[in-house]
Each structure stands twice: as structure tokens, then as C-alpha cells.
Amino acid sequence: MPGEVIQGHAKLEDTCTECHIRFDKEAQIRLCSDCHKDVKSDVLKHVGYHGRIEEKECSVCHTDHKGRNAKIVVMDPEKFDHTKTDFPLKDAHNKPEKVKCKDCHETKKKYRDAPLECNGCHRKDDKHKGSLGPDCKNCHNERNWKETRFDHSLEKTRYALIGKHIDVKCSKCHVSLSLYKGVSHECVACHRKDDKHKGAYGKKCESCHTEKDWMKIDFDHDTKTKFKLLGKHVTTKCEACHKTDVKSRSEKIATTCIGCHKKDDKHKDNFGSKCEACHVEKIWKTITFDHTRDTKYPLKGKHGPVKCIACHTGHLYKQKLPLDCLSCHKKDDVHKDKLGKRCESCHTEKEWKTKIDHGRTRFPLLGAHIKVDCKKCHQTQLYLDTPLACYSCHKKDDDKTHKRRLGKKCETCHNARSWKAWDYDHGKRTKFKLDGGHKKPDCYACHEQAVETNFVIVRTCIGCHENDDVHQGKFGQLCERCHVVADFKTILMGSVLPKK
Numbered sequence: 001m002p003g004e005v006i007q008g009h010a011k012l013e014d015t016c017t018e019c020h021i022r023f024d025k026e027a028q029i030r031l032c033s034d035c036h037k038d039v040k041s042d043v044l045k046h047v048g049y050h051g052r053i054e055e056k057e058c059s060v061c062h063t064d065h066k067g068r069n070a071k072i073v074v075m076d077p078e079k080f081d082h083t084k085t086d087f088p089l090k091d092a093h094n095k096p097e098k099v100k101c102k103d104c105h106e107t108k109k110k111y112r113d114a115p116l117e118c119n120g121c122h123r124k125d126d127k128h129k130g131s132l133g134p135d136c137k138n139c140h141n142e143r144n145w146k147e148t149r150f151d152h153s154l155e156k157t158r159y160a161l162i163g164k165h166i167d168v169k170c171s172k173c174h175v176s177l178s179l180y181k182g183v184s185h186e187c188v189a190c191h192r193k194d195d196k197h198k199g200a201y202g203k204k205c206e207s208c209h210t211e212k213d214w215m216k217i218d219f220d221h222d223t224k225t226k227f228k229l230l231g232k233h234v235t236t237k238c239e240a241c242h243k244t245d246v247k248s249r250s251e252k253i254a255t256t257c258i259g260c261h262k263k264d265d266k267h268k269d270n271f272g273s274k275c276e277a278c279h280v281e282k283i284w285k286t287i288t289f290d291h292t293r294d295t296k297y298p299l300k301g302k303h304g305p306v307k308c309i310a311c312h313t314g315h316l317y318k319q320k321l322p323l324d325c326l327s328c329h330k331k332d333d334v335h336k337d338k339l340g341k342r343c344e345s346c347h348t349e350k351e352w353k354t355k356i357d358h359g360r361t362r363f364p365l366l367g368a369h370i371k372v373d374c375k376k377c378h379q380t381q382l383y384l385d386t387p388l389a390c391y392s393c394h395k396k397d398d399d400k401t402h403k404r405r406l407g408k409k410c411e412t413c414h415n416a417r418s419w420k421a422w423d424y425d426h427g428k429r430t431k432f433k434l435d436g437g438h439k440k441p442d443c444y445a446c447h448e449q450a451v452e453t454n455f456v457i458v459r460t461c462i463g464c465h466e467n468d469d470v471h472q473g474k475f476g477q478l479c480e481r482c483h484v485v486a487d488f489k490t491i492l493m494g495s496v497l498p499k500k
Helices: 007-012 027-035 037-045 048-052 118-125 187-194 257-264 325-332 367-371 390-400 461-468
Strands: none
Touching: 027 037, 037 048
């Protein structure tokens, strides 16, 4: 024997045929492989160092019979081609000044026994303490250990990182580096301190918020609820209506206007609870109720801008309002009920102080009366009490001229066309025709005293001319026997004087 074999081959030292076949040098490779089955497997599978190098006799690299403590594996670390192993040295691993062979290959262990997984060498560096398993390369790389990458997709983790979650550090959610699995997917698990609702709206933050912009509310109230947000409801804050804790709330939020706006009801419930009958969400002060269309009482003229409460003083649906004018305007009735209840006979909604058709009254306005102001005759607005006689209005005019000497029936001589244009036929209207000298004297020559009712004037000559009787009554009172009306001085010849 050339010399002792290494300690590992010592049990075979007495049986040379275990390693050698006489006169068959090439059989040595087969015999080595039969014993070193792991190397044989690498060669057959073309894996590991032996499976990648050029095939040659084992003795080229590994010689024996050099003693029990001889090293039959001779390798120069600086020249060893690690790319032909199952673990090529890349990036940070390929820095001899930092990473030494002994860092991975333990003493008294085969090189092939060096672990291929990161955790095999970096178990002590595992801040996750094994909670994420041994496959470090899922997140880390050989270039920079602190530079992590991880497929957080829905398929891998059931929680895809989208929106602002993409740039969030792992430690923000995984507060413990040993706790990655089993982390809650609920928003509130990380954002409980950010919950301004203080838990009142429950834990399903995603119902309203998104990862893209937390401040932007993405809740479709129109499709997800039975209450569409219209007008000013769109900009109303949630808590304005949702005031109770959703966890403890069992009652439903009212969907009627009065359910939220009862304190704003200026009508004090007099108009009922159907606010939407008059108001809209866009502008609360805009009234959409069409009184002309929706009721039996169209609002015309000045009734249009009148406030509802001016007429509806009680409950809208319980108080039945009459439709006549006087029901609302009794206090405005300056006629004190003298003209009845049909105000519309004279007045209209357009202008209350309207002119009436005086032709339909007992005193049609004719002539100069047409232009006379109402107040001239109607001293008060109790119109029916106004007298119809001319004298009632023209007494002061009579006092200036006739001084009641011709009575109160002004219309006997005068007309409404012109007061100064008077006409009285004394012959037809009385039993005393004015002719001759009687045409010249004015009325007051005979009508000297005031007459209250009927005229009672003596129709005899002597009745007016007693002072003119030069005969001093000696010829009697029948002046017309001798005198004529045309000329008093003319004497009728052949007159018979009365006997004494």
C-alpha cells in the first residue's frame, strides 16, 4: 500500500477492491460513485459543482494514501468558480472582502452541506423571528438586504396595496416585525386613531373612504340608500343627519324633511309634515307650491306676494278657509257691513281702490258729476248712507244764491250738465204763467221767503202789488179788470168798476 488512507476511508483500507479493480483504471470512477451516491446524483442531474464541471477521474482532484489526516479536497478559494455551484455568488455575496467562505461553510462540514436558503445563514438576522418562514428572497434581495420587495397582490396576501397604501412603510401596518401574517384587513385596525367619528359609524371605513384619497368621501348615497341627496343635501356633512352610533342604533333615520328639520319649522307644525309640498332641497326659501294650480283659489293680483300665514292662521289641513273676501278682510271693511259681503262687486285683487260702475247704483253719474271726486259726495265710506238729493251736497251753493227761497228740489230747474244752465217753464210747471211785465222781475221778486217744501205764493195782483195800489184799495183787489200785465199803466177801456 502506498500509504494510509484518510480517516473517512479507514474502514475500507483492508479491502482494496472497494476502490480499485485490477487492470481496470477507469472502474475507479464507478466505484467512487457507488460509494458517494450524492455526488453521483449531482453528476447524473447536472447539478451542484460535480454536475457542472468537466467529467474526469476522481483522483485528479482527490488523492488518497497520504495519511489519516491528509486533506484530499484541495481548493483555492480565490480561484474557485462559485458559479458552477447551486449558489452563484451575486451582488453583496460576491464581495470577498466582506463575505468569507467560512461565513457559509462551517468547519468539519462538507461544502455541499452549506445551506442554499437565506435563512440558513441569516437566521440570527431574521427580525421576523420565523413568522414569515425561511424564504427571505420573497422580500429581500442580495444586492441590498434592507431594500425589500414583496408581491402584496390580492392573490398573494388577500390585501392588495393601492392608492396611498403603496408608499406606506411596512412597519406602519406591521408594527411588530415578527407579526406579518394574521394582520387584520380592517381599516380601523391601523386607522383607529384617525377615526374622527370615534367609532360611531362602525368599522367599515371602506364604505365611504378610499385608499386613493382618505378625505374624499366615495359613498353613493343615491344608489346605496333609499334617500337621494339633492340640492343642499349634497354638501351637508354626514353627522348632520347621522348623529347616533351605528353600533347601537336600531331605529332607521327618518327620510322625511321634518325628521331632520323639525327645529327649522317656522310654521310650528301648522303646515303639517310634508315640507316637500312647498320647499325644495336646492333653495329652501324658494316656494314651489302653485296655489293657482293646486287649489280652488287662484292667487291673483296683490294676493300673489301675500305670505301664507296671512290667511292660513291655523293648521293647514285642519282649518278650512272660506273663499269670500270678507272672511280675511272684515277688519278692512270701511263700509261697516253696509254694502254687504260681496266685496268683489266693486273691488279686485289687482287694485283694492278700484272705481265702481256708478251707473249700476241709484245715482248714475251724469254731466259734471262724472269728474267730481268721490269724497265730495261721500264724506264717509258708508256709501249707502249718502243722500241722493242735490240739496244734500249743494246746500252751500243754495245758501249763496237762493237761500232756500226756492225749495230743495234743485233738479226742478238745474241739471247735472251745467249748474248755471237752468230751465224752468213757469207756465207749464205752475198755475201762474209769466208774461208781459212779469217776465222782467227775477224769481226773488215774488219768492221772498224761504220755502221748505211746497211753494205757497198768492197768485192775485194785489198779493204782490199792494204797495203799488195808488187807489188805496178803493177800486178793490181785482187789478186785472183795468190793468194788463204787459203794461200796468195801460187801462182797459170800458172796464166796469165794482159797485160799492
